[in-house]
Amino acid sequence: xxxxxxxxxxxxxxxxxxxxxxxxxxxxxxxxxxxxxxxxxxxxxxxxxxxxxxxxxxxxxxxxxxxxxxxxxxxxxxxxxxxxxxxxxxxxxxxxxxxxxxxxxxxxxxxxxxxxxxxxxxxxxxxxxxxxxxxxxxxxxxxxxxxxxxxxxxxxxxxxxxxxxxxxxxxxxxxxxxxxxxxxxxxxxxxxxxxxxxxxxxxxxxxxxxxxxxxxxxxxxxxxxxxxxxxxxxxxxxxxxxxxxxxxxxxxxxxxxxxxxxxxxxxxxxxxxxxxxxxxxxxxxxxxxxxxxxxxxxxxxxxxxxxxxxxxxxxxxxxxxxxxxxxxxxxxxxxxxxxxxxxxxxxxxxxxxxxxxxxxxxxxxxxxxxxxxxxxxxxxxxxxx
Numbered sequence: 506x507x508x509x510x511x512x513x514x515x516x517x518x519x520x521x522x523x524x525x526x527x528x529x530x531x532x533x534x535x536x537x538x539x540x541x542x543x544x545x546x547x548x549x550x551x552x553x554x555x556x557x558x559x560x561x562x563x564x565x566x567x568x569x570x571x572x573x574x575x576x577x578x579x580x581x582x583x584x585x586x587x588x589x590x591x592x593x594x595x596x597x598x599x600x601x602x603x604x605x606x607x608x609x610x611x612x613x614x615x616x617x618x619x620x621x622x623x624x625x626x627x628x629x630x631x632x633x634x635x636x637x638x639x640x641x642x643x644x645x646x647x648x649x650x651x652x653x654x655x656x657x658x659x660x661x662x663x664x665x666x667x668x669x670x671x672x673x674x675x676x677x678x679x680x681x682x683x684x685x686x687x688x689x690x691x692x693x694x695x696x697x698x699x700x701x702x703x704x705x706x707x708x709x710x711x712x713x714x715x716x717x718x719x720x721x722x723x724x725x726x727x728x729x730x731x732x733x734x735x736x737x738x739x740x741x742x743x744x745x746x747x748x749x750x751x752x753x754x755x756x757x758x759x760x761x762x763x764x765x766x767x768x769x770x771x772x773x774x775x776x777x778x779x780x781x782x783x784x785x786x787x788x789x790x791x792x793x794x795x796x797x798x799x800x801x802x803x804x805x806x807x808x809x810x811x812x813x814x815x816x817x818x819x820x821x822x823x824x825x826x827x828x829x830x831x832x833x834x835x836x837x838x839x840x841x842x843x844x845x846x847x848x849x850x851x852x853x854x855x856x857x858x859x860x861x862x863x864x865x866x867x868x869x870x871x872x873x874x875x876x877x878x879x880x881x882x883x884x885x886x887x888x889x890x
C-alpha cells in the first residue's frame with residue numbers, strides 16, 4: 506500500500522500554501538481582534554476552487570475527501586478557527602445540500618454556495634441536545650403550504666455570517682425518536698429569525714451564534730430529504746464531516762508541535778537549549794511518533810471514503826486518535842513557552858483551547874468510542890458467523 510500523498514494532491518498543497526500566505530496570514534491579527542471571518546474570505550476560497558465541492562453540469566460534484574482533509578489540516582496549522590469556519594461551509598452546509606437537497610434547492614443555491622456567496626451553516630445543537638442528536642425540541646408545525654418553526658439552535662458556527670441554515674426540528678412529536686425529526690433549509694433573512702453572537706474563547710476568529718426561530722414560516726419546498734428522517738440525515742452528514750474534522754484536529758496538533766520544536770531549539774535554560782535535555786528530547790520524539798500514527802489513520806479514513814466503501818469505523822478511529830494527540834500535545838507545546846503562552850496574541854495560545862473545541866465537534870470522544878465499539882462487535886459477529 507502506498508502511503509505517500511499523490512503528486513496531484515502535493516501540487517495542490519503548494520498552491521494552497523501560497524493562497525494561505527497571501528489571503529490569511531497577514532489578515533489573521535485583524536480577524537482575531539474582530540472575532541469574525543469576513544465574507545470576502547469565503548468568496549475567495551470559492552472562486553479559487555478550494556471547497557470540497559465543485560459546480561459542474563448544473564449539479565454539485567464532490568471533490569476527493571483526501572484533498573479536503575489535507576487542505577483543512579493545512580489551514581488548521583495556521584488557524585484552527587479559520588479552518589472550522591471553512592469546514593462548516595464545505596463539509597456541513599454543502600454536504601447536507603448535496604446529500605439531501607432537492608433538485609430545486611440545489612439549482613437555486615448550489616452554484617452560489619460553491620462560490621462562497623451563499624454561505625450555509627448547520628443548526629442541530631440545542632441547550633439540552635448535543636451528543637444526543639435526537640433530543641432536540643425545536644418544533645415545526647405543518648400548515649397548508651409549509652411549516653412554522655419555533656425554538657432555537659444554541660451553538661451555531663458561522664451563524665452570524667451565513668445566508669442559509671440547515672436546521673432540524675420535530676415534525677412528529679408522538680413518533681419514535683428515529684422518526685420524529687425532519688431537516689429544513691432555512692433562509693436566515695426570514696421574518697421571525699434573530700441571531701446573537703456568543704462570546705466564546707475557542708476557534709477564534711470564527712463566530713458562534715444563537716439563532717432564535719419565532720413563528721418562522723418555511724415553504725414545503727424547503728424540506729430536505731424525507732420527512733421524519735432528519736435524525737438519520739444529520740448523522741450521515743456528521744459521519745461524512747468526521748474525516749475532514751480529523752484533518753483539522755491533526756493540523757491543530759501539528760501547528761502546536763512545529764511551534765514547540767522551534768521553541769525547544771531556541772530557548773536557553775541553564776545554559777543550553779531545552780531540546781538538549783533528554784527528557785524534552787524524548788517528549789518531542791514521543792509526540793512526533795504519535796502524531797504520525799494519527800496522521801496515517803486520518804489519511805487511511807479519507808482514502809476509505811474516496812473508495813466508496815463504508816467508512817464509519819475508519820472515520821471514528823480517525824477522529825478519536827487525532828483529537829487525543831491534539832488534546833495532549835497542545836498544552837505541552839504551550840508549556841514550553843512559559844508565561845508567554847497565556848497572552849492571547851501569542852501564536853501558541855490558541856492551540857490548547859482549540860484542541861478542546863475539536864473534541865466536541867461531530868461527536869465527542871465518548872461518542873467515537875461508542876461507534877468504534879459497535880463496529881468492533883459487528884466485525885466480531887461477522888467473523889464468528
